[in-house]
Amino acid sequence: MKTLAVVYKRNGAPLEVAELDTIDLGDPQADEAIVQIEATPIHMADLFYMEGRLPQWAPAPPAMAGIEACGRIAQIGADGGFEIGDRVFLPRRGGTFSQYVKVKTEKLTKAVNHGDPVQLSLMPINGATSYAMMTRVVDLKPGEWVLQNAANSSCGRFNISIAKQLGLKTINVVRRQELVPDLLALGADKVVVDGDDLRERVSEATGGAKIRYGIDAVAGAATNRMAESLDIGGVLAVYGMMSGQPCQVAGDLFLMRDLTLRGFCTPYFEVDLSVDDKQKMMTSLANWSADGLLVAKIAATYPLSDFKDAMRHEMESGAARDGKVVILPNPELIGGNAL
Template sequence: MLKAQYNERGPVPQKSITAVEFEAPALANDEALVELIASPINPSDVLTLTGEYGILPPLPAIGGNEGVGKIVKLGGKGPAIGQTVLLPAGSGTWATHMVCKTAQLIPVPNEADPKQLAMMTINPPTALLMLEEFVDLKPGDWVIQNAANSGVGSYLIQLAKIKGLKTINVVRRESAVEGVKAQGADVVLVDGPKLAKQVAELTGDNQPKLGIDAVGGSSTDRVAASLAMGGTLVNYGLMSGEPCQVSASSFVFRDVTLKGFWLARWFRNAAPEKQKAVFGQIIQYVAEGKLQTKIHAEYPVSEIKQAVAAAAEGGREGKILVVA
C-alpha cells in the first residue's frame, strides 16, 4: 500500500511529495478499507503543496481532496464489498488504500463511469452553485466566464446548457478556443481590451447578468465591464496571482457587484439536505452522461511526483488523475 505524503511545502510542488509505503491498521466496527479507483489533481492541490492556498492542513499530510474508491473490507456493517463510493472530501485521497468511517462514504452507481465520478466533489458543485446562488437566471440568459478551459469552466458550460442558459467563454490563448467550443460553448473569445465591446455586440439588450472570474487582475475588470447594469460578478480564484481589479465606473455608474465564492465555506454553512440535493443532481448528470470532463493523463500513486509536475504545467486540456 502507498500514500502520497508531504512533510514540507515549497515553490516546486513535486519536490515536496513522495510515495510512502504503509500498512492499513485493523478496522474498527464503523470503518471500511477502500481501494482507490481515481482521484484528480486540482489547482488547489498544487497550491496547497506550494503553501499558497487559503487553508493548509498540518504537516505531515497526504495529498488529494476528492475521488472514488471501491470497498474491499468492512470492520462491521456498511455498504457492500465492491460498492463504488465517494471518498470523504479533504481526507488525503492520493493513496492506494484508505481507512474510512463508513458513515462518511457515499455510494454512487457502480455502472457509472468512476473516473468521471472521481471529479464530482469540487469542480461540478462549484460551477452549479455559482450558477444558482447569486442571480435568478432564466432560460435564454447569458453568462460570461473567464478561465473557460479550466475544470470548473468546462462543467459550467455543460450545466448552463442543461439549464437553457447561453455562455460567453473567455480564454487567454487562441489555442484554447477549439477545445472550449468542443465542450458545447455558445461563444468563445480571447481575453483582451475589446472584450466588453465584443460582448455588447453579441448580446445587444440581453447583456450577461452574471459573470464568473477565476483569473483576477485586469481580467476581472474586463468581465465586469461586460455585464449588464446591476450585474453580479463572482470570483472564485486568482490564476493570474494578482488581486481582483474593477474600475470605479463599473461600481459607481453601472452598479456591478463583486462577490467571492469558496466551496469549503458553502459546505460549512449549507444544511445536509441541501448538500445531498446538490450531490444527487450531479451524480444523476454524470450517470446519464450529461456531465463529464476530459482526462489528460493517469498516474499511479507510485509516480506522484510526475503526476504533480504534469498537473502544475500550463497549456494542457483535461485533468490529471491519480490511480491505484
C-alpha cells in the same frame, strides 16, 4: 489493512517532501469504512498544501496527500450504511493519493456504480465548484445568460455543461481564436475572444442581453472588462487569479452601475448544505458524468508509483498540460470491480 500512500512529513517543495510510504490503516471501527481508491486527480491545491500554503485548509504534516477521489467500499464497520463494492465519493482532503483510505461513513457520499471512474473522480471538487457557481451565487432563471472567462479551463468547461443542464446560456471568453470551435462543440452558446472591446463583443454576440452574472478566473485587468459587460446590479464572482494580479476595477463603474464584486470559494457555499441537498447535488453530477453529459479533458493518468511524474505534469501549463492529471492507485479497478 496496510496501504501504499503518498505522504509528506514536512512542508517544502512537493517533489522533495512527498514520498511513497506504507501506512497501517487497521480495521474499520463501527462507524468507518475502508475505501479502495479508483481514481484521484491532482490539483494545484495538493501542491500548495505540501508547500505549506493555504494553511486554513491544508492538513498539518505529517499528512497523506490527495484531496479528491472516488472509490469502492472494500470494508465496512458494524454500523453499515453502505454495501461492499458500492462506489462512493471521498471527502475533501481525505488523503486520497493512496490505494486505500479509512474514513467515517458519514463523510462519504454515494456515487453511481456505472460510468468512468476517472471522470467521476472530478465531481467532488471541480464538479461541485461549477454546480455551486451556477446555483448558489445568483438566483438565475432558465434562459438567462452567464458570462465567464477562462472558459477553456476545467471548471470553465464544466460550467458550460452544467449550465446547459440547468437551462442557462453561456457567453464564454477565451484568449485565443483557435479555442472557439472546441467550446462551441462542447455546448457553449457563444464564445468571444478577450480584448479591450469585450463589452461590445459580448453585447453583439448575445443580441444586447442584460447579463446579471459573471464568473472571473483571471483577475487583473480582466476583472474590469468583465464588469463592464454586466447589466446594472450585476454580480461578478472571482474564483481564480490566473493573471497573478489583484482584481483591477474602476470605482465609478461599480458605483454608478450598482455592481457587486465578490469572491467564490466552494466550501463557503456548501457549509449550509444539508446532507440530503449535498447528496442530490452529487447524484446529479454523477449521473451527468456517467451519461457523458459532463466530461473533463484528461491530460494523462499515472499509477501511484509514478506520483512524482504526475506532480511534474500538474506543474505544467498550457498545451503541456491540456486537461486534468489523474492518479490511478489501483489500475486493475479501471474497467473492473476488483476489491
